[in-house]
Amino acid sequence: MSMLEVRDLRVAYGAIEAIKGISLDVDEGQVVTLIGTNGAGKTTTLRTVSGLLRPVSGEILFDGQRLDTVKAHEIVKQGIAHSPEGRRIFPLMTVEENLELGAYTRKGDSIAKDVGAVFDRFPRLLERRAQKAGTLSGGEQQMLAIGRALMSSPRLLMLDEPSMGLSPIMIQLIFETIAELKSTGTTILLVEQNASAALALADVGYVLETGRVVLSGPGKELLKDENVRKAYLGED
Amino acid sequence: MTAAGSSYRRAVGSQARVVALAGAVLLVVGSVLPWARFSGFPGKMTLAGPGGARIGPLLLALVAALLLRQVPGSARAVRAASTFAFLITGLTVFFIGYSGGGADYVNAGAWVALAGALVYLLGGLGLDPSRPASSPPRSLPDAPWALPAEWLLTAGSTAVALYVFVHGLGIQSANVGRPNDVVIRGAISINALTNDGEFLAFLLLLIGLALVATRLGLLADLSAITKKHPTVFLAAGMIAATAFPFTQNGNGYALRIAASIGVFAAAAVGLNIVVGLAGLLDLGYIAFFGVGAYVAALVSGSVTSTIHTHIPFVFVIFLGAAVAGLFGILLGAPTLRLRGDYLAIVTLGFGEIFRITANNLDGNSGPSLTNGPNGVSNIPDLTIGSFSFGDNHHFLGVDLPFQANYYWLEIVVLVVVMTAFLRLSESRIGRAWVAIREDELAAAATGINTTRLKLLAFALGATLAGAAGTVDAHVVKVATPDSFTFLESALLLAAVILGGMGTVPGALVGATILYLIPEKLRFLQDLRLLVFGVVLVLIMRFRPEGLIPSSRRKREFHDDSGGADALSMPPGHGEHMA
Amino acid sequence: MQTFLQQLVNGVVLGATYGLVALGYTMVYGIVQLINFAHGEIYMLGGFGALFTYTVLLPGGTPVVLALVLMLLGGMVVSITAALLMERFAYRPLRGAPRLAPLITALGVSIFLQELVRNFYPAKSPRPFPQLVDPSHQFSLGASVEISAPRLLTVVVAVIGMVALSTFVRRSRTGRAMQATAQDPDTARLMGIDTDRIIVTAFVLGAALAAVSGLASGLQFGTVDPRMGFLTGVKAFTAAVLGGIGNISGAVLGGFTLGIVEVMATQYAPDPFSGGAWKDAWAFVVLILVLVFRPSGLLGERVAARA
């Protein structure tokens, strides 16, 4: 049984159907990536998994339990963390307060230790711990968003376009972080437009087009697929 | 609630139709039997045969016949009919018993009808409530008689509207002369009570029938037909409105009420430009109306005016409009760039400043202009040329008391405001307003000068209100600060919202209902604001598009989404961009 | 000079009332972008709840301090209950509706509550309020500037309430969650914050503070009136905007500023426009000027930047 199973999911914004029946699986310990052009429905998929949107039909199972009727704030407690598109850090709070909010569902003093762990992973954040998060650079905000997601000690980490709008150096750093998380066994569902980097890292990849899965398979194979290379890796 | 409803429907299952039909038959039988054992209740309720408040349940029971030939929407129509049949029957039985002085005064027919209505309701609630797939409005077959038939329908609909209005208005005035011969319960005479009961039953019948017609798609069909012949529709409407005083046979009271409804409706249509078309929430609209009223009062030649001048009314109406419009510009220009909900507060503040100022300019707390709380009174009757609006007339064998003159004047004002509204809403400006209302940023991105257009809507609304105010000053003959309070603005807004934002018929219906109900239901008089408050909340909750929605508004409010974002999107989402 | 100082004190007292009520507006607006018109009525209900507690529930001869505490609790119970009901049944069903809808609902709730009390709370309007704190007892603030006991109490209680709220919002876990929800409600839910509960919390806290203010004005003016919420409500909203809507310190600062400006304008405005009759007009003039010249307030807004 997969850790996360999505079955025939349909999601609509008003009358417009954004997800037209997709299915996907994420196994424990895997990195699974969703790629596709802008507007394909990647963000919508993640937001539906974390309960911010409700599906029209289909089901989402986490550890075999229905997730699509659970409220968003309960889903976090079940072990799914979501670092949203555009980072969405809390701009008027300090770096440290943002991280503590990441652990909102947890109790106890291991929180301070985990804040320390995030600072170890991203020393840049330690330097800015008392600074308002809104004043951070884009790359630092992304580190904060990932760190904040990790603070809930998730079993499944969902990252929505973590490399969006960052400098090449920052992008490299972010992907290194993801690789590192993978090596420690974290299960990750990664949405990316940077298809080559994402597929190189992923165990499994899904290609989304206008709300449907058009192709799926092991990341390495998709990387070699001619259609994928043409459409997403900018080759002809 | 819905869960309980669906499990009830499952339990009743396919028996619902049979139950509803049986109940309806019983109700028909009950409604032709005598209901009352005393004659205090209007409408020959002591005799057999249909009459008085029994007509409503009878008509609504007949709707059940739709179940014999299933047409789209029939189940929902019967649900509505059974609900309202039960409400009306229950209410009338209660009023009969109450005004008679006990259940003994209720005759057997009423009990039969009540039992029938209950069974009808139980059957009706078991019917399938789901909306049929929407279909385009039907039209008459392509035959030579279709065109005259369409004209007839168009004209007929205005005649029906006039009849309904006259009947509703007449319920009380017809009884005004009746001796108060029955027991007095507290301060309320039985007459007043039975009138209230009759009016309420009439109102419920109207709502019930309107719902039935809506659910069968008949209203949509009719409005599609009337839209095809706007000239016929307008002409018929004008004739109906003009003819109204002739139906009243000298009843000045009814004409005065109708004239007041006219003013109220004109102001509501004006406000609808601001709120309904441009989406600007104006909570101080009555102040612009008040500006017009004070301008007219001060230069009317009234002995209580501090300005001892008399300017002919044909000029005053423009003067009042201009002054009000000027205030609109002064207030709107700096504030319209603000976030929408701030505008609501600013206009509210302006309304208060106007009221306080009118109260204070009494030569005591401030310069002498308005006579303070006493206001400007004894405003003389209007004269235009040699025609005095204070004269009674006799024409075509009908008494036309002087109130008829003012009534017709109000109709002219109303037509002017309505024309302005309709011309604007069809124009490029109107479309730009709608674009701004729906998404200001997107509108600005397409090159619309949003600030200027919003100012135009705001100032235009103010101007029309000012013009209406000048007329009103002569109708009520006095201008006092008390007539222009925040609550008046709130009531106008309620009229617009109740009727339907962005449509002329909506504002007319809303204004009529909001004016007439407290006028008619005396027991509600003290509670009328309380009821308005509840009505506002309920409308926003269950029918935010109002009774007569514009088709676009309806879509806006009832975006039948698959539930996406159904959880906790706060209001104002998408309004505030960083 | 002495008049000036005395008016300054009067302004501070007035501002304390506005500030307490403004906090309710600012919290709710900060989190759901709703101008809760009916918040003024919550304040009014606080006054009536306290009056009801005193006249109906308390036995005669209850010690003054105990009576005051119980009246405050009674007022809070009424205010909070009303706020909970309106949040649940009027506003919550409208989330996601077009912007005008909740605003109109708020107006409806406001009219409804006012009329409910006017029609059904027995006795004439305005209703006499027990003078538990002797208004003729004056404290001297030096230089013949004085403040009466109930007014002093108002300021003291207001400051305690404001400090308590601000500490709660800055330090407590729920307070943090409130800030997060105000800044980005969707992301707050991703953190595991039950935003529905946070919205309710904002309504409850606002109602509690409004009840404090309602009791204080009852003691100060010796009456409560079903219509008292309207003006105070609008002015408190002005104070909230003046300070920067959504900003808690802003509401307090805005309240005091507005109170002082109103009192000073009434005293020092050019001749025919000074004096009590123009007092409210000045408050609204300030409102319009603030919105025109500094719509984001003195301390800046704290409203979510929603995309």
Ligand SMILES: Nc1ncnc2c1ncn2[C@@H]1O[C@H](COP(=O)(O)OP(=O)(O)O)[C@@H](O)[C@H]1O
């Ligand atoms: N809030 C929204 N309202 C309406 N449509 C939306 C909304 N968000 C996304 N969409 C539409 O849904 C589709 C999928 O969008 P999204 O999930 O954001 O795509 P991706 O993340 O793959 O770029 C797009 O067509 C987009 O226009």
Ligand SMILES: [Mg+2]
């Ligand atoms: Mg996306």
